[in-house]
Amino acid sequence: MTAWAKPAATEPAAGNQHLAVATSGLGKQYTRGLRARSKWALRDCTLEVPEGRICGLVGANGAGKTTLLRLLVGLARPSAGDVQVLGQRPSDSGQFLREVGYLAQDIPTFRRWSVTDHLRMGAALNPSWDAVATRERIQSLDIPLDQRVGTLSGGQRAQVALALALGKRPRLLLLDEPVAALDPLARRDFLSTLGAAVAEAEGHLTVILSSHLVADLERICDHLIVLANSRTMLAADLDDVIASHRVLTSTRRDVGPIDRQHTVLRVEQTQRQTRMWVRLEGPLTDPTWDSDELSLEEIVLSYLEYHPPADADRGPGITNVAHLGGVS
Amino acid sequence: MTWLIWRQHRMQVGVAFAILAALSILLWVTGLDMSHSLRGCKASPTCSGGDIMNKYRAVTTIVNITVAVPLLFGIFWGTSLMAREFETSTHVLAWTQSISRRQWLNRKLLALLAATVLCSAGLAAIVTWWWGQTSNSNRFDGARFQIEGVTPIAYSIFAVALAAAAGAILRRSLATLGVTIFGFAAMQVLMNSYLRSHLVHPLTALTPLGPDNDIPGAWIIGRELLINGRATKGIVQLPAQCAGTKSRPDMNGCLSESGYQFATKYLPSSRYWTLQYLESGIYLALAALLIATCVIVVRRRDA
Numbered sequence: 001m002t003a004w005a006k007p008a009a010t011e012p013a014a015g016n017q018h019l020a021v022a023t024s025g026l027g028k029q030y031t032r033g034l035r036a037r038s039k040w041a042l043r044d045c046t047l048e049v050p051e052g053r054i055c056g057l058v059g060a061n062g063a064g065k066t067t068l069l070r071l072l073v074g075l076a077r078p079s080a081g082d083v084q085v086l087g088q089r090p091s092d093s094g095q096f097l098r099e100v101g102y103l104a105q106d107i108p109t110f111r112r113w114s115v116t117d118h119l120r121m122g123a124a125l126n127p128s129w130d131a132v133a134t135r136e137r138i139q140s141l142d143i144p145l146d147q148r149v150g151t152l153s154g155g156q157r158a159q160v161a162l163a164l165a166l167g168k169r170p171r172l173l174l175l176d177e178p179v180a181a182l183d184p185l186a187r188r189d190f191l192s193t194l195g196a197a198v199a200e201a202e203g204h205l206t207v208i209l210s211s212h213l214v215a216d217l218e219r220i221c222d223h224l225i226v227l228a229n230s231r232t233m234l235a236a237d238l239d240d241v242i243a244s245h246r247v248l249t250s251t252r253r254d255v256g257p258i259d260r261q262h263t264v265l266r267v268e269q270t271q272r273q274t275r276m277w278v279r280l281e282g283p284l285t286d287p288t289w290d291s292d293e294l295s296l297e298e299i300v301l302s303y304l305e306y307h308p309p310a311d312a313d314r315g316p317g318i319t320n321v322a323h324l325g326g327v328s
Numbered sequence: 329m330t331w332l333i334w335r336q337h338r339m340q341v342g343v344a345f346a347i348l349a350a351l352s353i354l355l356w357v358t359g360l361d362m363s364h365s366l367r368g369c370k371a372s373p374t375c376s377g378g379d380i381m382n383k384y385r386a387v388t389t390i391v392n393i394t395v396a397v398p399l400l401f402g403i404f405w406g407t408s409l410m411a412r413e414f415e416t417s418t419h420v421l422a423w424t425q426s427i428s429r430r431q432w433l434n435r436k437l438l439a440l441l442a443a444t445v446l447c448s449a450g451l452a453a454i455v456t457w458w459w460g461q462t463s464n465s466n467r468f469d470g471a472r473f474q475i476e477g478v479t480p481i482a483y484s485i486f487a488v489a490l491a492a493a494a495g496a497i498l499r500r501s502l503a504t505l506g507v508t509i510f511g512f513a514a515m516q517v518l519m520n521s522y523l524r525s526h527l528v529h530p531l532t533a534l535t536p537l538g539p540d541n542d543i544p545g546a547w548i549i550g551r552e553l554l555i556n557g558r559a560t561k562g563i564v565q566l567p568a569q570c571a572g573t574k575s576r577p578d579m580n581g582c583l584s585e586s587g588y589q590f591a592t593k594y595l596p597s598s599r600y601w602t603l604q605y606l607e608s609g610i611y612l613a614l615a616a617l618l619i620a621t622c623v624i625v626v627r628r629r630d631a
Binding site for chain 2: 070073075076077092093094097098100101102104106108109110111113117120121122124125126127128164165168
């Protein structure tokens with residue numbers, strides 16, 4: 001922990017639970033062109049996702065969400081740090097790949113192939129393929145099996161791709177902005193398919209889902225990762241996130257005492273009033289502040305705008321929000 | 329994996345083998361017909377083999393055009409092997425099933441290269457047979473050396489390997505297409521105009537001027553004019569005694585008597601296969617390098 005990141009009040013939420021994903025100091029550097037300076041797409045990413053969670057992954061464009069997911073499934077190799085997925089390092093082996101389902105951002109499919117062809121490919125390439133459930137899933141959505149995938153609607157295509165990723169019965173499912181291009185109805189259907197699959201798996205399926213739509217995430221997720229400026233800002237249980245973030249209001253005064261104890265994400269000072277968005281690192285001792293809950297949207301926004309102090313360049317991001325039982 | 333490869337490439341492979349079948353039938357029928365006519369022609373003193381061959385000019389053109397077939401393998405099969413996968417991101421789909429990237433790559437390369445060998449060998453066999461029926465043309469001549477024997481198979485493997493390596497590096501179909509066409513053509517030009525004549529040590533024979541200097545079935549690589557056994561330089565003066573000759577045969581006869589002759593560098597027909605294997609070996613070695621490049625790039629580079 002660096003100077004700016006306040007120590008957590010209690011132990012991380014993960015405890016002794018099995019972890020679906022654990023990264024430490026994970027980084028990915030890209031070199032564009034021969035003379036161009038290399039750029040970090042993801043940096044010092046340290047986070048844990050316990051098994052069985054549905055984890056939302058949010059961040060501005062270019063924050064490193066896609067890079068993180070690609071590192072987790074082994075499509076890209078890390079430039080720095082360590083990554084463990086289901087207890088093993090992502091590798092180019094069938095044994096690892098059969099545990100992880102992945103749906104890329106642009107939803108790649110063979111456009112001229114029929115839906116059936118895609119299902120047959122899934123069966124041919126995955127030893128743990130669940131043919132019956134996959135076919136039922138597609139049929140219950142009224143997607144014609146013999147139609148070319150390229151002629152399906154965006155929502156149907158996303159559903160086929162999701163069915164393909166689920167068909168191998170993965171223990172970890174990584175979805176990279178699958179609903180970004182979908183209309184609200186298709187989005188709802190997609191998420192309900194996902195929800196049903198998670199319910200069927202009875203805790204044996206962990207999902208990491210990146211999205212800009214915080215409202216969607218709030219509905220289906222129980223865990224949250226926030227990436228900003230290629231770093232992890234937050235990786236924690238969703239209830240803890242809601243419980244530990246507050247907007248504090250008072251007559252105008254110095255923010256110093258709060259800043260020393262907690263993490264101030266954003267401050268708004270007017271002539272008469274001080275308002276700050278704060279992550280509590282322990283009980284709020286000063287009762288003269290008006291403390292209000294923040295919506296998840298507001299919390300995410302305040303992280304995306306948050307610029308950690310200058311010396312933050314060297315250390316890991318803010319992670320592992322403490323369990324805060326005593327917040328009033 | 330076999331199913332995936334079959335589903336992805338069945339169209340191209342199907343079309344190629346259908347064309348091969350059609351071409352085989354055409355060459356089989358015309359080849360038999362031609363050989364029959366030529367045999368009949370030999371018996372008759374008034375018949376010229378050239379007139380018979382004129383009847384088959386269209387088929388001869390088709391046969392000679394097959395010199396471009398290896399490039400077609402590169403364009404259609406080689407480009408779809410890597411470049412199209414990357415361009416449409418379907419490699420991400422394949423690499424996130426329960427199959428390793430290594431396996432995916434090995435089987436794909438193996439399957440398409442095997443199909444290439446099979447198809448090009450079939451074509452080379454029927455073309456070789458067809459030209460064999462004519463008997464009056466040199467196997468080293470023009471395109472014949474490149475469409476008969478084992479060279480077309482080696483060219484085809486090279487073209488597919490070139491497109492695979494270019495596709496793995498460039499990841500775009502159009503750019504891969506350009507590199508394949510340019511690279512293949514450049515290699516062919518280099519081979520035709522320079523390399524091939526340096527692959528084997530030619531023999532030298534002293535031959536008279538005129539039509540008798542031909543060495544049957546041999547590849548004439550070059551001729552040098554000798555006067556009394558010495559090589560000539562610059563402009564050759566006509567000897568005074570031959571100045572008055574009227575006809576070309578008389579001129580040649582006079583020159584021969586005056587000590588003029590050719591030193592002919594040639595490759596005898598007995599070394600035809602040596603040259604075939606050597607040239608094929610060069611193409612196959614290049615193809616092996618390209619395949620290795622493709623494998624390294626695909627396995628090392630991020631998706």
